[in-house]
Amino acid sequence: MKVQIPRGTQDILPSDVRTWQWIEEKVKEITKKYRYEEIRTPIFEHTEIFTRGVGDTTDIVQKEMYSFQDRGGRDITLRPEGTAAVVRSYVEKKMYGDPNQPMKLYYLGPMFRYERPQSGRFRQFVQFGVEALGSNDPAIDAEVIALALDVYKSAGLKNLKLVINSLGDKESRISHRQALIDHFKPSIHEFCSDCQNRLEKNPLRILDCKVDREHPLMGSAPSILEFLNEESKAYFGKVCSYLDDLQIDYEIDSTLVRGLDYYNHTTFEIMSSASGFGAITTLCGGGRYNGLVEEFGGPETPGIGFALSIERLIAALEAEGIELDTSDALDLYIVTLGEEAKDYSVKLLNAVRQAGFTADRDYTDRKIKAQLKSADRLNARFVVILGEDELNKGIVQVKEMNTGEQKEVEISSFVQQFTQLFE
Template identity: 60%
Template structure:
């Protein structure tokens, strides 16, 4: 027997209504903020992620699914969404559009070869937004408001939004130098990954899961002490905007986010629900000033976030929230052995009119067919017997109330549509 690849999952028909509901709600919320959907390829040039995500990150060094195509070019299944969206923004010259900033959202599978954990998969579905073309604390607040709106709209309550500023490029450069100076005397006590990152990306040492309890991590310099005046003022305005929008948040000077392209505002949404798991992060994001130029684009700035739908569903489960995402069918047609072809014809007419319907194909008795209608959550049933066909009078039964209505065949479609 061939089994499913480790770290992936089948989303079965009993679960797909919930997935469709969640994805539909995310799309609706994005539309209320005037974000437009973008769809990018599932694989891109490996160089896009090496340059855009950062060749010192765990994603690039350890987690990417990379392969050579038939022209010997290195391709990678996308591990995250931002780099691909920015690539499309540059390639399609969106910076020349009259409507700025460009506000985009996406939904799709991402691929990372990481250790299987609860709520984390090697193929997972990510929803993300990107606002490109405006460096303004107001749009940072808008993005954070959307993030908060999304999770609370599903009924989640045990949430914690953590924010920080990692400053502009000048502030980050000065801070990195301070970190190198601080960690150098102790670097031999750290894991090999942290030793490799000391000079290339020392900020990643601060969020290393292996060395998080090292004394020198706890005494490391804080980015807040290295912010220049512009970065400080920008961060203060972001916080004022969040206060105006009544968005609760917690500041954490150790939150730095690992990807190379982040500047200024960085944030994570956490679940504080008991039993959610050791990894409490639901979503992360931040501002990226310089990413477009790293990918040979214009000197525009952007901000965005990405969330895993799997972890959203896990948080809902942890808080005991059940989504009403059933997808009943409109009508189940009950047939007799000699009226099956009449049932097929009625189903065809109903379906071309946009009515969802089904009938029995296993030669069940009438009682068994009504049980099948219940299992399918049919709103109505109709019995096709020889007498009903001869008289053109059909009894529609509303399954929830049990009420019955007798109609000629030509009125069935109108009746169901009016009451649906």
């Protein structure tokens, strides 16, 4: 049997995990500043959560979900995105009754989609996302966008482009929907089967088609911005005004519809403009989804959020040649010579760790020269050299690796004196 990883998944090895941990810590740091709290939902949900929440005309539901029946005959799906599950939890746990509104939540965890693996895209991938539920204030739209940009900028990315659009309210979308049907219907036979199916069900999704995006009718399709009623225009204008106040550059793209059915009003994407990043430039996408809470049986509750792929973020860092400072310096490495010293080092090593320092030693019986090389590879700040002579004298040799300075320290007071070296 050939043992290998499933297609579209990846092993994240220790040398790469440090990058992931750096990003995860940065995400937690930023969400804390914005007062978003973590929510953890199950990795699998009842399939209906996604068919109702994401939309049965979307590619995710029609083509990409990992769905199966459990032993009880229930339809189960590995979560392909985070918003539907968060909203399900919001309704089920009656978070709308919390006096602190809006509920500002974030999630970070694995998602699953059956799609063609490519650079920065996997069948199991990790998404970070935020959801703000309970506010119709356009200022929170700007806040959510600013938070997403903060994540990328904190990692050092510079080649970023923010694209925004408005899909309007229900009234605006009904008017636009009919205009799209009238526009595409005479030539719909020239489009792919997916677009033909979407014409009557959800014509807005035709604008998001990757197969027919070069068709001439795409460029001449009626813009949603032409059908916004006064209320929707005013809302979108406020969002843009707040972005201006925050000195956030953006482009308005009337063709930006996103790939999920639940969006309305503000939609946005953050893209990488770095050369060599690839044909798919989107890093992050999100928008407002007023009506989704009601779809799950909750009270009328507006919401907005976004999701970004950690894998795509890392790919963007590589495209811009950015290396994060993920150094994992070791405070102390104990070099031993002889069985008695090796035995004693177990107790000494534990004492140093209990004092709050990172410490290690050799476990493969290497010679003293090889142990010193190991300490150097591990970027140890200090090395303790311990042999039978040192034990007989009740001392250890302490060497600072950067300067080469070496001195004797009494074993009985070693931890105390070593602590002083870091003060």
